[in-house]
Amino acid sequence: MLSPENYMLPCLNKQLFGFECLGCGSQRAVSFLIHGEFVAAFQMYPAIYTLIPLFIFIGINFFFKFKHASKLINTLAILSVVIIIVSYIYKLTT
Template identity: 65%
Template sequence: MENYMLPCLNKKLFGFECMGCGIQRSVQLIFQGEFLEAFYMYPAIYSLIALFFTIGLNIFFKFKNSNIVIGALAILSVATIVISYIIKITL
């Protein structure tokens, strides 16, 4: 799976990581069963999985207050991505 990963264009061109750096490796770690390491690699991975699962479930089964749940998961995901990126670039 490592042979098919896309390189970070931002890192290659500008020399620093983008907000999405680590998500491919994090997904790979989840497939390998290393869940804690996946979180350390990309902290927003689990909120993103929950978000995409909820959106997919909502496509087939409409449920009440789905917009609130999806909105809350989206805000949680974006906040986690931004905060972890700020921590990554400052340390």
């Protein structure tokens, strides 16, 4: 049976150094979202809920320019980075 999990890229950082990178879990979180498992997606990679709106808005803004788009993009990007770093530190300490 074809499953997206069979085609996920392995983490090179984890294979070489033995610990996860800042992006580990993002592919599985997207897979969980596709399958409707929203809580599992958040537990796997909390920044998924800020990254997806960020990428969608950047894509829409590419075709339709908004007046204050840069403020929203910067806010979502900063929020995403903060969530990624905090969740990464939490993973390392638990």
